[in-house]
Amino acid sequence: IVSDLLSDNGFAEIMCNSLNPSAWYENNEDFNSDQLVKLANPLSSDLNAMRQSLIFGGLNSIAWNINRQNTDLKLYEFGNCYFHLNTGAARGNADNYSEKTSLDLFISGNTAKQSWNSNSRPTDFFNIKSAVEMILSRLGLVPEEIAQAESNKKYFSESINYSIKNQLIAETGRISKKYLSKFDIAQDVYYAHIEWDFLFKLLKKNSISL
Numbered sequence: 001i002v003s004d005l006l007s008d009n010g011f012a013e014i015m016c017n018s019l020n021p022s023a024w025y026e027n028n029e030d031f032n033s034d035q036l037v038k039l040a041n042p043l044s045s046d047l048n049a050m051r052q053s054l055i056f057g058g059l060n061s062i063a064w065n066i067n068r069q070n071t072d073l074k075l076y077e078f079g080n081c082y083f084h085l086n087t088g089a090a091r092g093n094a095d096n097y098s099e100k101t102s103l104d105l106f107i108s109g110n111t112a113k114q115s116w117n118s119n120s121r122p123t124d125f126f127n128i129k130s131a132v133e134m135i136l137s138r139l140g141l142v143p144e145e146i147a148q149a150e151s152n153k154k155y156f157s158e159s160i161n162y163s164i165k166n167q168l169i170a171e172t173g174r175i176s177k178k179y180l181s182k183f184d185i186a187q188d189v190y191y192a193h194i195e196w197d198f199l200f201k202l203l204k205k206n207s208i209s210l
Contacts (some may be wrong), residue, residue: 016057022049050082073107128190
């Protein structure tokens with residue numbers, strides 16, 4: 001349902017590598033490096049850890065497109081993220097690892113191509129916020145009835161969190177210049193992360209109109 005909804009609204013699906021450089025998470029206050037799942041025998045330092053977030057793969061995809069003159073982008077990815085649970089037991093025990101499914105959105109560039117009867121318009125915060133609330137509404141949730149607050153994540157320069165009973169269900173905002181510089185991205189990028197596993201549990205209590 002959600003994939004069709006996003007595709008109908010101009011988003012293209014991406015599938016990024018589940019392996020990331022551990023350096024993206026180490027000494028990064030947005031992530032818990034103690035929960036990082038590192039490979040025992042990685043092929044390279046660029047692919048030596050399982051991802052904790054889809055954000056880096058998405059930014060890498062945006063940088064790749066921009067470098068090929070494709071600057072107006074609306075992307076989404078469903079993907080798993082991986083964590084070590086820090087139970088004190090050996091890391092080789094499969095019970096000490098967890099994975100969760102995330103849905104992440106990325107919008108950058110202009111929202112429409114310039115034509116004889118209309119001007120191109122840069123993407124703004126409203127575009128990504130509307131996309132998140134469109135998804136929540138489609139799944140039977142009422143965005144106005146969900147608690148909203150500013151995110152404390154440093155990868156945002158401005159943001160909104162959506163939570164139910166103090167549980168985060170989504171966050172959205174503009175990516176900070178510091179994060180964009182890691183990928184040599186010079187244009188604004190708007191990003192949303194949705195806690196899909198938790199949201200899916202809520203679906204059992206909400207009717208979804210098809």
